[in-house]
Amino acid sequence: MPKILNAKTVHDYNAYVGHADQHPLVSVIDYAALPPIRHSRTRFSVYALFLRDDCLEDLTYGCSKYDYREGTLICVSPGQIGGVEDNGEVFRIEGWALLFSPELLHGTPLAARMKEFTFFAYQVNEALHMTAEERATLIALMKQIQEELCRHPDVHQRTILVAYIELILNFCLRFYERQFATRKxxxxxxxxxxxxxxxxxxxxxxxxxxxxxxxxxxxxxxxxxxxxxxxxxxxxxxxxxxxxxxxxxxxxxxxxxxxxxxxxxxxxxxxxxxxxxxxxxxxxxxxxxxxxxxxxx
Missing domain, CATH: 1.10.10.60 (Homeodomain-like)
Known part of the structure; x- marks a missing residue:
């Protein structure tokens, strides 16, 4: 049976790609700053948004394979499996990622809203293909979260991080609305x-x-x-x-x-x-x- 990486926590995925932990429940990754890694199929227990700027063939989601183009946003929710089988090769990921644990949302209004973000259950071939402006918006917000993670933690940090994440998810809703409209x-x-x-x-x-x-x-x-x-x-x-x-x-x-x-x-x-x-x-x-x-x- 093919080996599957279990990303039970944000730390597990950080360790896989070689990214240093900044927060136990949130991670923003700029893949350009990381070394090449080996392919892996991953079972996620966290939420993840992958803004991929590279082209990758044979990406799997569940039991299906897809090709996707650069400038794609793939959204993953706990319980999903995705990635590429390890063939022994190493490759460099291009793009950004935001991962956050469901625990971060406990007791917040966003926790009750997560069911509204139905794109977390879309297949990879239904991913968001962004315009250059949309891509820039998401990267700017990820950088804001990255800056917040570099600050000394205080009683306000969790509220601020959740607010940024909710803003990103709201923008994703807007961008998907645009994509539906342009595919009439x-x-x-x-x-x-x-x-x-x-x-x-x-x-x-x-x-x-x-x-x-x-x-x-x-x-x-x-x-x-x-x-x-x-x-x-x-x-x-x-x-x-x-x-x-x-x-x-x-x-x-x-x-x-x-x-x-x-x-x-x-x-x-x-x-x-x-x-x-x-x-x-x-x-x-x-x-x-x-x-x-x-x-x-």
């Missing part, structure tokens, strides 16, 4: 394939064994992470991917109800486990029960 044509293609996927799911009878189509399944079929796919659909349509699926299922239910089929038959035919599940969803989405709907139209 490809996004529309994804939405069209999403619609086709849903219709084919029922046309081919997959619901008879698989039940209702889920967001995760749809994302996998479209070769995307669930988070990226969900964010794309939300930004393009104003609806979540789950809402989009439910709307289509309710439209199919309406068609079958008007054909005179019993509610239980319609429910099982659409992949619901129980008729009452469809009735609850139908009332939530339409405002009335299936039987009431049939009487109104």
């Amino acid at each position: 044509s490809s996004n529309h293609d994804v939405l069209a394939r999403f619609e086709t996927l849903l219709h084919d799911y029922y046309k081919e009878g997959r619901h008879l064994s698989g039940g209702l189509p889920g967001v995760g399944w749809c994302a996998e079929q479209l070769c995307m992470s669930a988070n990226y796919f969900g964010d794309l659909v939300k930004r393009e349509t104003g609806q979540t991917a789950g809402e989009h699926i439910r709307r289509m299922v309710i439209d199919l239910a309406k068609e079958q109800l008007m054909d005179g089929q019993p509610v239980s038959t319609v429910a099982y035919d659409l992949g619901f486990d129980y008729p009452q599940h469809m009735t609850r969803l139908f009332k939530k989405e339409v405002g009335c029960t299936p039987n009431e709907y049939r009487m109104q139209v």
Whole structure:
């Protein structure tokens, strides 16, 4: 089995790349100041943002491999595995990194906000490709954190470090919004394939064994992470991917109800486990029960 580096702490990753510790819970790394290192696949127990200025082939994320271009920001959350298998060669990383432990956020407002930063669960091929201005903004903020880490610790330092990190994450949200906006044509293609996927799911009878189509399944079929796919659909349509699926299922239910089929038959035919599940969803989405709907139209 290939060896995996366990970065349980900020120190573990610092030691791997040869960077001196400045704080037990935070690290800012300018790779230009470090010696070459060997490749490694790494399991992270900390948050990490890697601003890579080099081109690297065969970068792995989970069980998949990707190529990425220079000027890329890759975001990693605890529990994820990434990197390149050790082939015995050494290489020089170009770019910057920010790592911080979840412990740093305990008891802070940012801890409750972390679920908003869905890009931490994006795949590497969904990483942020930054403009020169965006890149400069992030590096400037990392340098500010670096300067703070060089100061003598006091009662305010943790608050200041968390504030800088939150600011960086907010900028990442803005930059991803820009990236979604500049990829509208490809996004529309994804939405069209999403619609086709849903219709084919029922046309081919997959619901008879698989039940209702889920967001995760749809994302996998479209070769995307669930988070990226969900964010794309939300930004393009104003609806979540789950809402989009439910709307289509309710439209199919309406068609079958008007054909005179019993509610239980319609429910099982659409992949619901129980008729009452469809009735609850139908009332939530339409405002009335299936039987009431049939009487109104």
